Amino acid sequence: MLLPSLGFFPFTDTLSISEPNQCTDHLMAAFNLSDSDRSSFILTGIPGLEAAHIWISIPFSMFYIIGLLGNFIVLFVVSKEKTLHEPMYLLLCMLVLTEIGTSTAIVPKALCIFWFNLKGITVGGCLTQMFFLHVGSVTHSAILMTMAFDRYVAICNPLRYAMILTNTRIAKLGLVCLTRAVLFILPLPLLLSRLPFCANRIIAHTYCDHMAVAKMSCGDITVNRTYGLSLVFIVLGFDLTLIAVSYGLIIRAILRIPSEKAHQKAFNTCTAHICVILISCTLSLFSTLTHRFSQGIAPYVHIILANLYYLLLPMLSPIVYGVKTKELRDKVRKYICTM
Structure with missing residues (x-):
């Protein structure tokens, strides 16, 4: 929702190791990368x-599997x-697909790191992961905004809901x-692909962000910093503003209804x-504040929160x-009981 991985509204300000070449060479050797792998x-x-990577992988994989199971049940x-087959549930399916996409963009690689120590990733693979992760985040935000509009029409203009x-x-x-997300995010990997990369390529994280x-x-x-910052404020400002306006109009319409039962x-x-x-905003805000006031907080805390x-x-x-x-609950129960 709050686009944490674009770098300027981050969960983490990802650490990079900036030591002399001798140290970099040592690290490259430690990660089993030869000179030919410096791409x-x-x-x-x-x-x-x-x-503790093996132990950390247990909740990672459990959360991921539970999320996939719940979302696929909804679909x-x-x-x-x-x-x-109504707008509300079709939008829910779109939201579910974006969440499956964003988690799948990072979890398999993270588990490869935790389980098999496979820490290398090509530049192309890194940019691809970053692209799909950010496209999913921006699409997720836009769908939440569209769902707010859906609720506004359902409550404030119910007689025309089916027509609108x-x-x-x-x-x-x-x-x-989806198109908006692709158009906004596509310049990020294109801008990065034009940059020269240094010998030091150690990213202290489980995934590639911008x-x-x-x-x-x-x-x-x-240019990357400016575009990333502009993108966050444009997307975040636009989506959150429309969500706030939608719910402001919804609350006003509800308060005009005389019946308490209708209110409920x-x-x-x-x-x-x-x-x-609220879950999305709370997770993002908590992690962002933790980062901004990070004195004495270990870097791994930010990475775990991200x-x-x-x-x-x-x-x-889905829960x-x-x-x-x-x-939805009744339909899910019906299918579970027939299994």
């Missing part, structure tokens, strides 16, 4: 906790039940969200979406929607 980067995993149930938000229009909005890769360059990264029913239609937004953002959201979102949305 690669090295992801260290979680520095300071290398001895399966919505695809099978025609009564759920058809399934076809929702599909087009989803395509717009500024982590930019800091490996010996060239001027002013209207609020219940928004609860799941609000919970997901990973938890992409692990906890996919795991918690929140399953608990808070009665129709």
Whole structure:
């Protein structure tokens, strides 16, 4: 939601090892990379906790598997039940797909580091991982914004809801969200691919993010910094503003309803979406504040929090929607009971 991995609104300000060439050569040898492999980067995993990588991989893999299982259940149930072929659930499926995509962009490589000590990643692989991770983050933010608009129309203009938000229009909005993300993020790997990279290519992280890769360059990264900062404020400012406006109008409309029962029913239609937004914002804000006031806090804390953002959201979102949305909960229970 808050685009933590673009480097300027970060969970982590990814550390890079900037020692003399002798130290770099030693590190390259330590990671089993020869001189011919210097076109690669090295992801260290979680520095300071290398001895605990196997133990850390247990919650990583559990969160990832639970998230995949929950999200695939949502996709399966919505695809099978025609009564759920509505804008709200189609948007939920889009949200689920972005969360599967972002977690899958980082977890398999992180587990390779933890389990097999496979820390090398090619420049092309690094830029590809970064691209899909950021595209997923920006798309996720846009879909949350679209879901807020969906709730606004459902509550403030219910008689025209079926006419305004058809399934076809929702599909087009989803395509717009994805296209916007691709167009915004595509310049990042293109700008990075033009930079000369230094001999020191040690990234103290489990995945490649924008500024982590930019800091490996010996060239001027002013354009990368400026574009990354502008991108975060444009995307974040636009999406959060529209979400806030939508819910402001929703609250105003609800308060005008005289019936307390109608109040409760209207609020219940928004609860799941609000919970997901709050979880996303809380994780991002907590980690960002931890980074900004990081005196005395070990670097691995920031890296763990950065990973938890992409692990906890996919795991918690289907749980929140399953608990808070009665129709979806009943359909999931029906399929579970028939197994």
